[in-house]
Amino acid sequence: MGTAFMGYVLPFGQMSFWGATVITNLLSPFPSLIEWLCGGHYVYNPTLKRFFVFHFLFPFLLCGFVILHIFNLHFLSSNNPLRNSTNNKIPFLPFIISKDFYGNILILYLYLLQTHFGFSSFSHPDNALEACGLLTPLHIVPEWYFLCQYAMLKAVPNKNAGFIILFTSIFTFFYFMRS
Numbered sequence: 001m002g003t004a005f006m007g008y009v010l011p012f013g014q015m016s017f018w019g020a021t022v023i024t025n026l027l028s029p030f031p032s033l034i035e036w037l038c039g040g041h042y043v044y045n046p047t048l049k050r051f052f053v054f055h056f057l058f059p060f061l062l063c064g065f066v067i068l069h070i071f072n073l074h075f076l077s078s079n080n081p082l083r084n085s086t087n088n089k090i091p092f093l094p095f096i097i098s099k100d101f102y103g104n105i106l107i108l109y110l111y112l113l114q115t116h117f118g119f120s121s122f123s124h125p126d127n128a129l130e131a132c133g134l135l136t137p138l139h140i141v142p143e144w145y146f147l148c149q150y151a152m153l154k155a156v157p158n159k160n161a162g163f164i165i166l167f168t169s170i171f172t173f174f175y176f177m178r179s
Contacts (some may be wrong), residue, residue: 003058028159
């Protein structure tokens with residue numbers, strides 16, 4: 001979600017500044033973090049450049065965590081998350097590794113075909129127009145999977161309280177997932 005949210009900082013005129021303002025407002029309980037993230041006291045070009053860098057680096061960070069997860073499965077095997085039983089482990093077999101490797105290579109091949117030969121098939125026609133710095137294209141709208149977060153942030157007039165409510169809801173979700 002962090003990578004997708006950083007993706008709001010796109011070169012679509014005011015949308016870039018709007019997205020950066022939303023993200024920096026979300027981090028308002030941490031003033032020193034905002035000053036570092038903005039590169040000053042307000043959202044401007046240094047902020048957008050930092051957000052572009054984060055949007056580029058976050059997928060690699062995510063891939064690193066996936067690789068760590070696979071290594072942990074390989075060395076520790078798959079078992080009960082509560083670790084109360086050592087007898088019921090499923091070994092991480094070489095067959096599973098080769099099958100996953102083949103599947104990943106196939107998906108990567110299909111992705112590269114789409115990227116190199118059909119790159120404009122999923123594009124929006126507005127992306128071919130020259131961007132105006134004062135207008136945001138009509139097709140740039142908040143994503144549906146962030147709507148509940150937007151509702152929580154909009155329902156509370158105090159930024160810090162909205163921040164606390166948002167992260168409390170996320171941690172509550174993780175708590176109920178475990179039980």
